[in-house]
Amino acid sequence: MVLPIYGLGGMGKSTLAQLVYNDTQFKQYYDHRAWVCVSQEFDLKKIGRSIISQLSTDGGQHNTDTLQIQQCLDDMMLHGKKVLIVLDNIWEEDVSKLEKLKTMLHVDKKGNTVDVIVTTRSESIAKKICTNEPHKVSPLNDVCLDRLKRSSGFEHKSNKQKLEQIGLEIANKCGGVVLAAQALGYMLKTKDLHGWSEMNNSDIWNESSEVDNSQHMKVLSSLQLCYEGMLPTLRLCFSYCAIFPKGHDIHEDDLIHQWLALDFIKKPSEGKEFIKQLLGMSFLQHSKLPLVSYYTDATIFP
Numbered sequence: 001m002v003l004p005i006y007g008l009g010g011m012g013k014s015t016l017a018q019l020v021y022n023d024t025q026f027k028q029y030y031d032h033r034a035w036v037c038v039s040q041e042f043d044l045k046k047i048g049r050s051i052i053s054q055l056s057t058d059g060g061q062h063n064t065d066t067l068q069i070q071q072c073l074d075d076m077m078l079h080g081k082k083v084l085i086v087l088d089n090i091w092e093e094d095v096s097k098l099e100k101l102k103t104m105l106h107v108d109k110k111g112n113t114v115d116v117i118v119t120t121r122s123e124s125i126a127k128k129i130c131t132n133e134p135h136k137v138s139p140l141n142d143v144c145l146d147r148l149k150r151s152s153g154f155e156h157k158s159n160k161q162k163l164e165q166i167g168l169e170i171a172n173k174c175g176g177v178v179l180a181a182q183a184l185g186y187m188l189k190t191k192d193l194h195g196w197s198e199m200n201n202s203d204i205w206n207e208s209s210e211v212d213n214s215q216h217m218k219v220l221s222s223l224q225l226c227y228e229g230m231l232p233t234l235r236l237c238f239s240y241c242a243i244f245p246k247g248h249d250i251h252e253d254d255l256i257h258q259w260l261a262l263d264f265i266k267k268p269s270e271g272k273e274f275i276k277q278l279l280g281m282s283f284l285q286h287s288k289l290p291l292v293s294y295y296t297d298a299t300i301f302p
Contacts, residue, residue, distance in 0.1 A: 004118040004126035007137030010179025013119040030084040039246040042092035083114045090120045139176020151185030175218035183226040183281040
């Protein structure tokens with residue numbers, strides 16, 4: 001079975017998959033589980049190595065081809081094992097490559113005991129790879145206000161009554177994407193009533209509505225506001241993260257050392273604070289990969 005979860009970036013697809021992956025009932029049902037962050041670099045061998053490293057007892061770090069992966073899964077099925085695999089953040093549109101992936105995982109074969117959850121932003125990809133009806137993650141408009149309040153420290157504000165309506169208007173501009181509400185809320189944490197009004201009345205919102213008032217553009221406007229509100233040095237450090245591919249795991253100390261070497265920052269404590277801020281805005285996230293994965297030393301990823 002392949003069950004895709006699709007929706008706009010930041011909508012909570014990976015979070016939903018993670019809830020299933022870590023659910024007590026599913027942990028008891030499946031003998032083995034594997035989580036693979038696929039992202040934009042679609043490499044069957046790399047995906048296979050990551051799966052084998054989590055399923056096999058010897059770590060499976062040797063050169064692995066699709067036949068070896070099939071053999072590994074075959075061995076498990078011969079012993080009546082049930083396997084759950086999460087393929088997080090697939091971007092590949094090529095039908096032939098997606099079919100090779102399904103074949104590699106023994107999907108669509110009689111007696112299959114491998115269940116696969118796929119997360120993707122594309123409805124088209126979801127329909128190409130699915131064996132069951134894809135699940136679309138709907139906008140979470142009601143949750144956006146709550147997340148914005150929590151990340152902004154709303155309950156500790158002295159003028160909550162005036163901020164409530166402004167916060168509601170800002171949350172409604174997030175397109176139902178909690179990630180955007182989280183980022184904006186963090187930016188509002190240190191702002192007063194004037195700062196909240198200023199963000200709500202920013203020209204960026206008007207620019208996006210003139211060009212395209214779609215949900216996608218609302219999210220981009222939210223994130224653009226956060227980006228422009230960063231200190232110049234923080235913006236430089238975050239922009240540097242663009243050298244890493246999407247979904248790439250970065251060790252926190254390694255990233256700080258690179259910032260230091262490039263003279264973006266003067267001391268490690270400054271880098272620690274910048275990472276804290278980027279995590280607060282969800283511009284960086286704590287890795288969702290299990291500790292037993294191929295990327296054992298990873299802590300955060302952009």
